Amino acid sequence: MSVFAWSPALSVGNREIDQQHQELIKRINHLPSIDAPEFHDLIEHLLEYCFAHFEAEEHWMRTLGYPDYREHLSRHTQLGERFHDFFRDYVDGRVDYAGFRQFLFGWIKHHILEEDMKIAEFARNG
């Protein structure tokens, strides 16, 4: 089971957002990669936390007057749609647990390094 860890290289220079990214990574690490009784609660809490984090990040972008706000928002919406698809598969009993967990790791890593870093850059240099 692979573990993905937060490192200072993932810092966006905003303490609240960094702490939330660390918590998200921790929660994804705790997701079982097999069908397990605790999976439902863990994924539900992860989802709630994720959307609260998106709200905080969107607030940060608005405060900064970030020019690519709409585009970034659509990335968050796309993940929400992916969660929706996942829950449909979950209800249908055809979930690839390990695959979904890997997808989340890939998503958050790419999202922080590629998308959130653009906000960080704008916050630093305008």
Ligand SMILES: [Fe+2]
């Ligand atoms: Fe984001």
